[in-house]
Amino acid sequence: MADKIKSFFQKKKANTKFMKAGKGYKLTDSTSTICSSTESREPIRRTEPTEEAKIAGQAALARLEAKKTDKPRFNTSYAAIQARVKRELELERKAQQNLQQTENTALKEKKDRIEDPSIFAVTDVYFRCPYLSDEILLRDEWKKKIKEFLYEQVKGEEAGLTACLIIQSCNTGKEKIESCVETLGKYLDNIINNPDVEKYWKIRMCNRIFQEKVLPIEGALDFLKAAGFEQKKLLHNENEEDFLVWNPNNCNIENLIILDEALKSAEPIPIELDRNLQVLMPSQARMRNELPSSFFTITPEEIKREQQLRSEAVERNQMLRTKAMREKDEQRALRRYKFAVLRIKFPDGIILQVFFSLVTPDGIKLIEECYDKTLLELRLIPTAILEFSWNTTDKENMPKGYLKEDVLSYIQAV
Structure with missing residues (x-):
């Protein structure tokens, strides 16, 4: 088909040249007459093609080019399809392996960094x-x-x-x-x-x-x-x-x-949380500020209960609630913590660390009304630092030490 189109255009060009040659003459005519008539005749100008002809020609050339650059048809044989699927699965498998290796490396680095016992505020829950x-x-x-x-x-x-x-x-x-x-x-x-x-x-x-x-x-x-x-x-x-x-x-x-x-x-034999009393120097407190994973471990029964609470929360979100209901939901959300580590910082820089079992944000002063509230209600969870201070302006009579000698004996060597 492409050869026929080329031949067609070549004929068109030949015809155009022939028509430009002018009027024909007999062979018996004298040469001078032919020359004189040829010299005196002005050349015929070529008429410009119409817009429709230009568009048609461009379309034809475009189709010709498309034929030349046509991509080979996809091989629809079952063997070829299987081979392509296998290649794509292999590429996907390698991508998954690379992703898994990246994640494992990140987890290992995090584990090596976090499980360093020297940075734990507490080694475990006893x-x-x-x-x-x-x-x-x-x-x-x-x-x-x-x-x-x-x-x-x-x-x-x-x-x-x-x-x-x-x-x-x-x-x-x-x-x-x-x-x-x-x-x-x-x-x-x-x-x-x-x-x-x-x-x-x-x-x-x-x-x-x-x-x-x-x-x-x-x-x-x-x-x-x-x-x-x-x-x-x-x-x-x-x-x-x-x-x-x-x-x-x-x-x-x-x-x-x-x-x-x-x-x-009958009730289960109770076990009590050990306070795990520690006395820390400022440098130790700065270094030991992570909590071990056991601090946040929950039982399968607690996981089931948490899932139930979430289902209930979805239902509650679909209805209007009063302020009291919202506050109750907020307290329920805080109950996912079971323990709290509190550090009390004294003016001399020594820090007393104590462990609590849960039944105030930083910067809030704990006044007498707070004494009857739980650590959960005061939001001293999962960790908090309390600063101890005397409610007096007489700095001369303030004690130099704040902890008893038997408590100071808990100070650990740096």
Whole structure:
């Protein structure tokens, strides 16, 4: 097609030259006549093409150029498509690897920088358990120690009371514990209120409620055993199944009432936050200002509760709220902190650091009205520096020291 178009334009040019040559002559005419007539005739001027002709010519040239620079068609064969997909996936995989390496490097640098113990204000969160000993341990270490202690005691005379403490102290999930206690209470209440009805003496261990609410909870079977239940094989629907059967000789009604009350009133063995008292020099306070990750660690149950609070917050945002409601929401948001580290700076430059458990922004003076408020209400979380000062103008009689000698002994060498 391109050759035909070229040939067409060449013919057009040839015709134009031929027409410009003038009128034709016979071969018999004399040469002089031809020359004289040629010399006396003015050359014919070429007429300019119209605008439509120019546009048509430009369009034709553009189509010709497009034909020359036309890209090859995409290969639609399955093998070619597979190869292209493979190349693109490989490029994407390499990009992901590079991104992951960059993130890992950044995290490693942050970890190396933050986990340097010399920059921590506190090394960790420690607790005491006055019921067991004066040791200072981590929360998980205390849980393990309390569990070992209770399982040793469950073999003794107060097995039932100890089992109540195991249920409360050695399990996680408040709802699961409450559900177990409620179910065990119903077992005992049925016997206490109907001591002569033998159907209440039996607990079918394959029962769905027993399997879901009682069996998974540590201490539940120990409690039932202490309440006089024994495991036996009994016929049920012509099949032998495991049952727990109450034997009045093992535990009478009076003891059942005592265990029932103990079960419903029992609480976990408490552990108390250790104050972790420290006395710091100004240089140490400047250097040690980071908090370890354990300071902010929350349990799965707390995560679930946080998710529930967020769902409720979305619903609240869709309705108008009063000032009191907004303040309540603000207090709820602050409760995500469980601990606070306070530093009290004395005029002589010494800094007293103390750890608190949570139940004022800097620059606000703590007056007498603040004494009845919690650290949470004063917003002294998660860390704050309080400056101690005397409310007097008599500088001559102001003491030179502010801490007792036994407290100053906590100063650590730089």
